[in-house]
Structures are given as C-alpha cells and as structure tokens.
Amino acid sequence: MKREISLIIATFVCLLLIINTLVINFYKKQEKAFLKKEQEQINIVYNATSNTNQFSFKTVVEEKIAKKDVLEILQKANLADDLEKSKLRTLLYRKFYDFYNNSLKTSNVLQFQFHLKDGTSFLRFYEPSYSGDNLLQFRPTIKKANLEKKYASGFEQGHIAPGFRHVFPLSYENEHIGSVELSITFEGLEKSMRKLLSNVQLMLIMKKSITTDVVDKEHKARFSQAFISDEFVIENPRISRLNNQNFNSKPITEAIKILKKEPEQKNQIEQGLKQARVFSEILWGDEDAYAIHFLPIFDTSNKLAAYVLGFKKHSFIKDLKSQELTMQVFGIVGILILAFISYLLARNRKKTIAQKNELEVIANTIQSGLFVMDNKGKLVFTNEEACKILKYNKNDILNTIIHGKIHFHKDRNEECNIIKVAKTGITYTGEEVFIKKTGKMFPVHVSSGPLKEKDQITGSVTIFRDITKEKHAHEQVRRLAYYDSLTDLPNRKFFFDKLEQTIEDNKNSKIYRGILYIDLDDFKAINDTCGHQIGDKFLIQFATKISSNIRQEDIFARLGGDEFVVIINPLDLDLEIAKKIFKIIINKFYASLEEPFVLNNQKFYCKASMGGIIFQSSKAQSTELLRRADAVMYESKNMGKNTYNISIY
Amino acid sequence: MKKILLFALLFLNANLYAKIHLAPLPMADSLETTKVFSSFAEYLSKSLDEKVSLSHFTEYEDILQALEKNELDLAYLGPLPFVSIHLKDKNIIPLVGFYEKNGNKGYHCVLTTSILEENEDFLGKKVGLTQPLSTCGYFMTKKLLEEFANISIEDMKYRYLHTHTQVAKSIVSGEIQYGGMKDSVAREYKNLGIKVLKTSKMLPSFMLVANTNKLTAQKLEKLKEILQNTPKEEFSKWGKKISYGMFEVKLEDLDFVLKELKEMKIPSKGNY
Numbered sequence: 001m002k003r004e005i006s007l008i009i010a011t012f013v014c015l016l017l018i019i020n021t022l023v024i025n026f027y028k029k030q031e032k033a034f035l036k037k038e039q040e041q042i043n044i045v046y047n048a049t050s051n052t053n054q055f056s057f058k059t060v061v062e063e064k065i066a067k068k069d070v071l072e073i074l075q076k077a078n079l080a081d082d083l084e085k086s087k088l089r090t091l092l093y094r095k096f097y098d099f100y101n102n103s104l105k106t107s108n109v110l111q112f113q114f115h116l117k118d119g120t121s122f123l124r125f126y127e128p129s130y131s132g133d134n135l136l137q138f139r140p141t142i143k144k145a146n147l148e149k150k151y152a153s154g155f156e157q158g159h160i161a162p163g164f165r166h167v168f169p170l171s172y173e174n175e176h177i178g179s180v181e182l183s184i185t186f187e188g189l190e191k192s193m194r195k196l197l198s199n200v201q202l203m204l205i206m207k208k209s210i211t212t213d214v215v216d217k218e219h220k221a222r223f224s225q226a227f228i229s230d231e232f233v234i235e236n237p238r239i240s241r242l243n244n245q246n247f248n249s250k251p252i253t254e255a256i257k258i259l260k261k262e263p264e265q266k267n268q269i270e271q272g273l274k275q276a277r278v279f280s281e282i283l284w285g286d287e288d289a290y291a292i293h294f295l296p297i298f299d300t301s302n303k304l305a306a307y308v309l310g311f312k313k314h315s316f317i318k319d320l321k322s323q324e325l326t327m328q329v330f331g332i333v334g335i336l337i338l339a340f341i342s343y344l345l346a347r348n349r350k351k352t353i354a355q356k357n358e359l360e361v362i363a364n365t366i367q368s369g370l371f372v373m374d375n376k377g378k379l380v381f382t383n384e385e386a387c388k389i390l391k392y393n394k395n396d397i398l399n400t401i402i403h404g405k406i407h408f409h410k411d412r413n414e415e416c417n418i419i420k421v422a423k424t425g426i427t428y429t430g431e432e433v434f435i436k437k438t439g440k441m442f443p444v445h446v447s448s449g450p451l452k453e454k455d456q457i458t459g460s461v462t463i464f465r466d467i468t469k470e471k472h473a474h475e476q477v478r479r480l481a482y483y484d485s486l487t488d489l490p491n492r493k494f495f496f497d498k499l500e501q502t503i504e505d506n507k508n509s510k511i512y513r514g515i516l517y518i519d520l521d522d523f524k525a526i527n528d529t530c531g532h533q534i535g536d537k538f539l540i541q542f543a544t545k546i547s548s549n550i551r552q553e554d555i556f557a558r559l560g561g562d563e564f565v566v567i568i569n570p571l572d573l574d575l576e577i578a579k580k581i582f583k584i585i586i587n588k589f590y591a592s593l594e595e596p597f598v599l600n601n602q603k604f605y606c607k608a609s610m611g612g613i614i615f616q617s618s619k620a621q622s623t624e625l626l627r628r629a630d631a632v633m634y635e636s637k638n639m640g641k642n643t644y645n646i647s648i649y
Numbered sequence: 650m651k652k653i654l655l656f657a658l659l660f661l662n663a664n665l666y667a668k669i670h671l672a673p674l675p676m677a678d679s680l681e682t683t684k685v686f687s688s689f690a691e692y693l694s695k696s697l698d699e700k701v702s703l704s705h706f707t708e709y710e711d712i713l714q715a716l717e718k719n720e721l722d723l724a725y726l727g728p729l730p731f732v733s734i735h736l737k738d739k740n741i742i743p744l745v746g747f748y749e750k751n752g753n754k755g756y757h758c759v760l761t762t763s764i765l766e767e768n769e770d771f772l773g774k775k776v777g778l779t780q781p782l783s784t785c786g787y788f789m790t791k792k793l794l795e796e797f798a799n800i801s802i803e804d805m806k807y808r809y810l811h812t813h814t815q816v817a818k819s820i821v822s823g824e825i826q827y828g829g830m831k832d833s834v835a836r837e838y839k840n841l842g843i844k845v846l847k848t849s850k851m852l853p854s855f856m857l858v859a860n861t862n863k864l865t866a867q868k869l870e871k872l873k874e875i876l877q878n879t880p881k882e883e884f885s886k887w888g889k890k891i892s893y894g895m896f897e898v899k900l901e902d903l904d905f906v907l908k909e910l911k912e913m914k915i916p917s918k919g920n921y
Contacts, residue, residue: 082840083764090765090821090842097822128818129837221684221888238683238703 004346012339019331027324034320035280039293042197042310043278046295049192050164054153057166057182060104065180070095071172078116078177089123089131100125108188110163113181119146122178127160135159138214140300141167145179154300157210160219161235162305164189186235186308187242201249201311203242204297205232210305227256229270232307251290251311258283258290269294276304282314289314289321366463369444372451374459375422377401389444389466391437408433408441418448422460425450434464443467484558486536487543495557495565499622502569506617512578514568514614514646516586517629518546521607521641523562534599541597542606549592551585565626571614578614579646586610586644609636610644620649669697669864671723672704672712674730674855675812685888686725692883696875697868707811709782710917716741722863723872725891728853728906729784735900736907740861743898744869745876746854747891750833754896755851757832758785760793763820764842771798776807777816777828778919784906785813787915789849790829797847808919817843833890853902855890 070092077088092114100112104125112125119136135142138159141152145167153166163183170178186204193202205226211233212223222239226232237243246252259266265281269292272279276296283290291312299305360383363370369386373379379402387394390406407416410433417428427449434444448462482494490498502513520542527535539562546564550556555567568585571578589610596603611633613625632647639645671693673686686703694701704721706712713734715721723744726734734741749756762769771794779786786809791802805827810816816828817838827846835843857876859869876895885892 086840086842087764089840090763093821093841094765094823097818097824123841128821128841129814131840217886217889219684221687236683236687238687 004350005343008339008342008346012335012342015338016332016335019335020328023324023327023331027320027327031282031320035282035291035293038200038291038310038312039278039280039295042193042200042293042295042308045193045196046189046308048196049189050153052192053164053184053189054166058151058168060182061168061180064099065168066170068172071170071177074114074116074122074170075172075175075177077122078118085122089128092123093125093128096125104182108185108191109182110161110185110188111158111165111181111183113183114178115142115146115167115181116178117146117176119143124160130160133159139165139167141165142179142181144300145169146176149176152300155297155305156299157214157305158183159214159216161215161222162206162210187240190242197310199312200293201246201251203234203246203252203309203311204306205229205234205309206306207231207304208233210299228259228266228309229273231270231273246311249311251313254285254288254313255283255290255292255311258285273307284321368463368465370461370463371402372459372461373403373422375457377403377419377422379403380459386464389436389464390434406434406436408435418446418460418462421448421450421462422457425452425457431467432464434466443471445470487540487558489543489547489564490555490557492557492559495555495559495567496622496626498555498557499567499625502567503617503620503622509617511573512571512575512614512616514566514571514578514582514585514612515625515629516566516568516582516589516644517611517613517626517633518564518566518589518608519610519633519637520562521609521637526604530599530602530604534602534604537599538597538604538606541599542593542608545592545595545606546589549588554585565629568612575614575648582612582614582646586612586646590642590644607642609633609641611636612644612646613649614646615649625649668699669693669701669722670704670720671701671725672706672715672721673725674709674712674727675705675707685890687888689887689891692879692887693872693875697871709780713782716858716860719860719862722860724858724860725855726858727784727855728903729786729788729910730782731856731858732903732906732910733782734858735903736910738862741858742861743900743903744857744859744873745895746856746898747895748893749854750889750893752893753851753854755854757851758789758793758829758849759832759835759845760790760797760827760829760847761817761820761835761843761845762827763823764844765823766826766844769798769846771800771827772804774805774827775825775921776802776805777810777819777825778807779813779816779830780809780811781915781917783813784852785829785831788909788913789852791913792909793829793847793849794827803920806919806921808921814838817841853898853906854896856898857895 073088073092077085080088096112104112110126114122115135116122118134119139119142120134121131124130136146137143139156141154141156144150144152146169149169149171151166151168154164156162156165163185165181165183167179167181169176170180190202194200205228206223208231212220215222222236223233224236226234234240235243237247259269262283265283269281272281272294276298278295280291280293283292291314293310293312295308295310296304297306297308363381363383364385366383367385369389370381370383371379371386372381379397379400382394382397384394387397392402403416403419407418409416417430417432420426421428427447429447432444432446433441435441443466444464445467446462446464448460450457451459451461482490482497484491499515506513523535523538526538543556543558543564546566547556550566551568553569555569556564557566558564568582571581593606593608596605611629611631613629613632615625628647628649632645635645636643671686671690673682675682682705683703690701690703704715706715709730712721712724712726713730716724716734717738731741731743746754748754776790776794778790781787787802787807794800794802794805810819810828813830813834816825816830817834819825820828820843821838821841832845832848835845859872861869864872877897879895881894884894
C-alpha cells in the first residue's frame with residue numbers, strides 16, 4: 001500500500017507540475033499576445049507620427065522655405081566670405097525669427113538649420129551663435145541631402161543633441177545650394193503619439209554613442225543617465241518637460257523602484273536592449289503590474305540609436321495573473337481531490353483485488369463448476385473446476401458466449417433455465433445436461449442466481465456439479481430397493497408401488513387388468529437335492545423365460561423365494577376378451593416352460609402353479625388383489641399343480 | 650550601476666532634499682544655465698558629500714531676494730548683483746571668481762549693434778538691456794552709450810530682455826538696434842553680425858558668492874579649499890562660462906562698481 005501511495009503521490013506531483021506548466025504557459029501566451037498587441041500599437045503610432053511629420057515638414061519647406069529670397073541668401077552664402085556670411089546669416093535669421101519662435105518651436109521643432117552645399121552648418125536657429133562646423137561626415141542625413149540631393153530622414157546624432165531629423169535638399173536655378181533641416185524633439189513626437197495612445201507614458205532613451213559620446217562638451221549636461229541601463233541616457237529632466245513629468249508619473253517611478261529591487265530583471269532588460277529588439281517586460285509592484293514596451297529606434301546607418309519606452313499600468317495583466325493564480329489554486333485543489341479519490345479508489349481497488357483473489361481462491365477451491373455471465377450471456381468469470389469438468393481451456397471461453405455449446409436442451413423451443421435467471425432475476429436450481437468439449441453429455445446439478453447492481457440485473461452466477469456418479473449410485477440404490485438381486489426382476493416393493501400406481505392412475509378406467517401370481521412347483525426339492533446354487537440358477541432361468549414372454553407394458557416381479565407375480569396391464573374393456581387375453585398370456589408362459597432348463601449339464605423341468613385375478617382399477621385394492629391372486633394360485637396347487645385358475649375381482 | 654541609479658534618484662529629488670542650494674545667474678535660458686552649472690553642482694556635491702541642488706530664477710532680482718531671505722547658500726553672480734546684495738547684507742561674500750576664456754580675471758561689457766545697421770543713429774532707437782541688476786544691463790550700457798554716442802539712454806527706447814543671449818538675438822533679428830551685453834556673448838554672436846561699438850573697462854569677474862548666514866565658517870573654509878584646489882581636468886569639464894579656472898576675489902576689486910552704483914538709480918522697467 002505504501003508503494004501504491006508513493007506511486008499516487010509521484011503521479012499527482014507530476015500531474016500537478018504538468019498542469020501548472022500548462023496554466024503558466026497558457027497565461028504567458030495570453031500575456032505575450034497582449035503585450036505584442038500593445039507593442040504593435042506603439043510601433044504603428046510611432047511610424048504614423050513620424051510619417052505625419054515628414055509630410056508636414058515637406059509642406060513647410062515648400063511653402064515657407066524654398067522661396068526665391070531665401071534661396072538667394074543661401075546661394076550667396078556658399079560663395080561669401082565670413083563677413084558677408086554674417087550678413088547673410090543675419091538676414092536669414094531675421095526672415096525666420098518669428099516663424100521659428102512662434103510656429104516651429106511651439107510645434108516642438110528643436111532644430112531648424114540651414115546647411116551650405118558642402119555640409120557646413122550655416123545657421124542653427126536653436127543655437128544661432130554656433131555655426132561653421134562641417135557636418136557632412138558626422139551627419140548621414142546631411143550628407144545624403146547634399147551629395148545625393150535627396151530628402152533624408154531618421155533618428156541621428158548631432159553636435160548639440162540627437163533628433164528625429166528631416167533634411168531637405170535645396171536648389172536654386174537648377175543649382176544645388178545646400179539643405180535645410182527640421183528636427184523634431186521626442187517631446188514633439190510624444191505629444192502626437194499620446195493623442196493616439198491612452199495611458200501610456202512615453203520616454204526616449206538614447207545610446208551614449210550618439211549623445212554624450214559625440215555632442216560638444218557644453219551640451220553634455222543636456223543628458224543624464226538612464227535609470228534602465230548604463231549604455232543609455234535620457235534628456236535631463238531639468239531641461240525636458242516630458243521627462244520631468246515622466247519622473248513624477250507613477251508607472252515610471254514605480255518601475256524605477258521595482259528595478260532597484262530586482263537587479264535580475266534589470267539585467268534582463270539590459271540584455272534585451274543590447275539585442276536591439278522589440279520586447280516588453282512586466283514589472284510587478286507591491287500593488288500593481290506595469291508593462292514597459294521597448295521599441296528600438298535605428299539611426300540612418302541602421303545602428304541602434306535609441307529606444308522608445310512605453311510605460312503602462314496594467315490591470316489586465318494583473319487580472320491575468322490573478323486568473324493564473326486562481327487556475328493554479330483550482331488545479332492544485334482539483335489534483336488534491338483527485339489524488340484523495342485515487343487514494344480511496346486504490347484502497348478500495350486493493351480491497352476489491354483482495355476480495356477478488358479470495359473469491360478466486362474460493363471459486364477454485366470449491367469442487368463445483370462456476371461461471372459468471374453478464375446479462376448478454378458472455379462468460380466473464382469461471383473457475384478451474386468448471387474448465388476441468390467441461391474440458392475447456394479457461395482463456396478459450398472467457399469473454400465468449402459459451403452457453404449454447406455447453407448446455408444441452410431436449411426441447412430447443414423451451415427457454416433455458418439458466419439464461420432465464422439473468423432475465424427474471426429468479427434463482428434456479430435443478431438438473432440439467434451439459435456437454436463437454438468432447439461432445440459427451442453428462443448430468444449436472446445446477447444452481448443459478450442473478451447478479452444485481454442497484455436493483456439492475458447485470459448477469460448471473462451459476463454453480464454446477466457433475467452428478468454422473470451420483471446418478472449412477474442413485475440408480476444402484478434404486479435397484480437395490482426395487483429389484484431383486486438374484487433375478488434382476490422388480491421386487492415386491494416395486495410390484496406394490498407399480499400396482500398401486502396403476503390403480504391410482506386408472507381409477508376411473510373401466511379397462512380390465514390382471515394380476516398373475518406364480519409359484520414354482522416343487523422348487524424346494526431342487527434346492528434340497530441340487531443345492532442353492534442350482535436353485536438360484538433355476539430361478540434365474542425361470543425369470544428369463546417369463547421375462548422374454550411378457551408384453552412390454554406388463555411388469556414381472558419376484559415376490560420372494562419361488563413366488564413371482566405379473567401385472568397384466570391392460571387387458572380389455574370387455575371382460576370376456578380380457579379373460580381370453582389373460583389366458584393366452586398364461587398359456588404363453590406355460591409354453592415357455594415346456595423346454596427343460598439345463599443347469600450344470602442337467603435338465604430340469606419347471607412347473608408352476610398360477611392364479612390370476614382380473615380387476616378394474618376403480619374397484620381394486622393392491623394387497624387384496626395380491627391376496628386374492630395368491631388364493632387363486634393355491635386353488636391351482638390344490639388342483640394338482642402346474643395349472644392355473646382365473647378369478648374376477 | 651547602483652551608484653548611477655542612486656545618482657539619478659538623487660538628482661531628480663535634489664530640490665526636495667538638497668542641503669545646499671546654488672542659484673546661477675540667468676544669463677541665458679534655463680537649459681543653458683543647467684548645461685553650464687549641473688556638472689559644477691555635481692562636483693560640489695561629491696566633494697562636500699552633501700547634496701547641492703540648482704535653483705533656477707529668471708530674474709536677477711529674485712535671486713537677490715532669495716539670498717536675502719536666506720533661501721540660498723551659494724549664487725553665481727556678476728559684480729553688480731553682488732554689490733547690490735552685499736550692500737544690504739554684509740554676510741553675503743564673494744567666494745571665488747571665475748577666469749574668462751582669455752585668462753582675464755574680469756570681463757568687459759560691450760555696446761553692440763548689427764552689421765546690418767548702416768546708420769549709427771541713436772536718438773529714439775531701441776536698445777536692449779539684460780536686467781536691472783545686471784552689470785552689463787542699464788548700469789554699464791548707460792555708461793557705454795554716453796561714452797560712444799554721447800547720448801543719454803533716457804533719450805532712447807530701452808527695455809529689459811532678461812538675458813545677454815536674448816539681447817544678442819534681438820539685435821540679430823532686428824527687433825532692437827542696440828544692446829548691451831558681456832563681451833564674450835558678443836563674440837559668440839559675431840557670426841550673426843553682432844558688431845561691438847564700445848567696450849567698457851574691465852569689470853570684476855563673475856563670482857561664486859556665499860551666504861554666510863546659512864553656511865558655517867567650517868563649511869565655507871571647506872568650500873574655498875575645494876574650489877581653489879579643483880584640478881583643471883575637473884573644472885574644464887564644467888560649463889563654458891566657468892570652465893577656465895577660479896581665483897580668490899577681494900571686496901576691494903569691486904569698489905568701482907560700488908561707487909558707480911551708489912551714484913546711479915537703475916529703473917526697474919524699460920521705457921517702451
């Protein structure tokens with residue numbers, strides 16, 4: 001039992017682990033799908049917003065910038081000396097001073113910059129005093145706009161700060177004269193993105209390689225270390241309105257707290273950042289769950305430049321987790337209940353097996369055949385004795401419908417008593433004839449009872465015993481009781497039983513019947529002279545002779561010694577005819593005795609005195625009939641022996 | 650990493666928990682000011698092992714009031730604002746001065762215009778000033794106009810534009826025709842056609858002043874020691890204006906400003 005319990009525990013622990021794994025996997029998938037959906041949303045919104053900027057900037061360039069007076073300034077600047085450049089720069093500055101301050105800046109355009117055709121910065125509106133530096137090698141977008149003369153865009157580093165650049169080539173009178181750049185801050189992007197993303201706090205983290213590593217010294221303070229990774233910086237919250245807000249918003253402050261507590265999770269994030277992939281992370285606070293979505297931003301040379309981070313407090317994820325926990329609890333409780341039931345079942349099974357074994361032992365111990373059939377007649381159990389009696393191999397008959405092969409029915413139309421048990425539920429006990437596999441029929445004593453489950457008959461159990469020997473013994477006893485051991489003729493008791501039965505059976509019959517009392521004449525002399533052995537042989541021969549001459553329906557019995565009796569049944573309705581028949585029979589007997597008996601090479605002649613009584617059953621009484629026949633026989637003896645008389649009763 | 654996180658948190662919450670409050674003079678916008686002074690504040694925090702936070706003011710007057718109310722421990726001031734507050738509270742004293750880019754222990758205020766201004770006509774023209782308490786504001790621009798064009802500032806239209814860079818930008822944009830600013834700012838905007846008309850005599854440098862009402866003598870000494878012994882590789886990392894080294898400032902160096910200030914009434918608002 002201990003082994004079984006251990007096995008059950010091991011099985012259920014495995015089951016528990018499997019269920020647990022399945023539940024976790026299921027909810028992980030749910031969570032993943034949910035996060036992926038949000039990631040995609042952020043990605044779509046980011047791309048849509050970037051594209052919108054591209055179109056609006058293109059309009060700005062076409063409508064506001066690419067004008068003759070502006071282009072002329074830039075064209076001249078390409079050829080001017082420093083002093084002239086200062087004048088041209090001032091003119092350009094004056095042209096767009098209001099536009100930059102009142103329109104572009106308010107639209108979160110950080111940089112509005114003109115470049116000469118060699119890639120030199122001509123005028124930065126963001127920092128007008130800073131110009132003359134060549135950006136061709138440093139800024140791929142400017143290189144593309146000025147060498148390939150094509151619009152270029154992307155997130156890109158800068159001498160002051162990185163930005164989402166849009167650089168448009170400018171030409172005047174079919175001559176390329178430089179480019180103009182409009183860079184939007186992340187704050188600008190975020191403003192547009194926020195309109196489409198509810199409850200998501202957005203933040204930009206930038207690689208050091210495009211910020212603090214490359215901006216001019218005095219601009220380094222624009223950045224501060226990103227809390228999420230050493231490799232990234234954020235715009236200094238003192239400068240950035242967005243980051244200032246972000247660091248006062250719950251998802252981000254909570255995320256910082258959680259990551260501080262969970263260095264492993266932080267490492268995981270750092271690994272994700274290094275791989276430059278889109279991913280999400282769930283942070284579990286004391287009360288709430290927060291999702292951080294990481295969307296990589298690549299620079300124009302397709303190198304990882306920054307990440308847009310989307311922070312969101314998630315009741316859904318928390319709900320999912322609660323559901324997961326609930327499922328796990330249910331799973332555990334369910335498994336425990338199942339385990340307990342299994343334990344009980346195992347215990348019961350063990351009991352049942354023990355009982356079954358006991359039953360089998362009992363069944364195999366009893367000296368009777370036993371078989372159990374279901375209510376369709378299929379053999380579901382049998383014992384060894386049954387197989388032994390029927391000469392069948394157990395495996396050959398189990399689970400087969402064997403009944404037709406083993407049970408002999410005299411009347412094929414009569415319903416089988418054993419099969420009936422499973423239908424009626426009534427126990428049957430009786431003698432039947434079974435057939436062995438060899439085809440030999442033999443008598444059996446059968447006891448068949450129904451099997452019930454909740455008042456429904458499910459089959460029958462039958463115990464049977466081969467009673468061939470019993471029958472034989474019984475027959476022997478019967479013979480001893482009813483037959484004469486010397487002559488093998490029915491004895492006195494048999495005679496009286498038969499006579500009484502004949503009288504009883506024919507009480508209302510008018511048919512005449514006869515009783516013939518036979519007494520051998522001088523038998524005593526044979527006994528005395530030749531010995532009892534010869535005497536006995538004599539009696540046997542006499543019995544044989546008479547027996548061979550009686551009618552099949554008549555009964556010839558020995559009453560004892562040399563006294564015999566014959567019941568002649570029937571004679572006839574007509575008395576005269578009855579007498580005639582009676583006489584014919586008697587004469588036939590006498591005729592059979594005319595031949596001498598040869599005993600020990602000696603011839604003996606048999607003579608007998610006979611007395612017949614003709615009777616009708618309605619009037620007869622057995623002892624009286626015999627007494628009267630005896631009396632008539634004595635009359636014959638008195639008449640000189642070896643003759644007969646008949647009297648009517 | 651832990652240190653970085655800690656620093657980020659400290660930085661974010663610096664205003665709430667800082668023990669030493671430092672206010673830079675708003676010579677440019679707050680971003681510019683942050684860029685210049687954040688590394689400096691970090692260095693002080695680290696050296697003092699005490700939180701030093703930056704407090705931002707847009708008006709000179711507000712910084713001086715904060716000093717007066719003992720809300721600030723340290724301030725980066727020009728000579729005029731310092732003298733103004735020192736006249737009111739002698740416990741506000743100079744700690745160190747900052748060398749200019751050219752190695753001078755002082756700077757000049759300049760009267761500027763745009764190279765696009767062809768007629769150097771002053772009467773009724775617009776002049777941009779930084780702030781009333783700015784040395785290069787009304788205080789020196791008035792003097793420079795008198796010296797250069799022999800005109801009283803009151804015969805012109807003047808207004809305060811808060812910062813030196815804004816004065817420069819306003820000249821470049823054509824909003825104003827003249828302006829007074831620090832010579833270094835004028836040099837920065839030379840590429841945008843800022844032309845210097847008149848340069849003042851050398852003025853005492855910008856300085857870090859200490860509020861001894863708040864800072865203990867011990868801490869003051871420690872601060873002096875830290876600043877005077879700051880290696881070049883450290884201060885060169887600070888913002889441009891303060892990255893050329895420091896020197897000890899004596900009150901006598903400011904006598905000229907003190908004298909002029911006593912004779913002058915600076916209007917708090919422009920006249921147009």
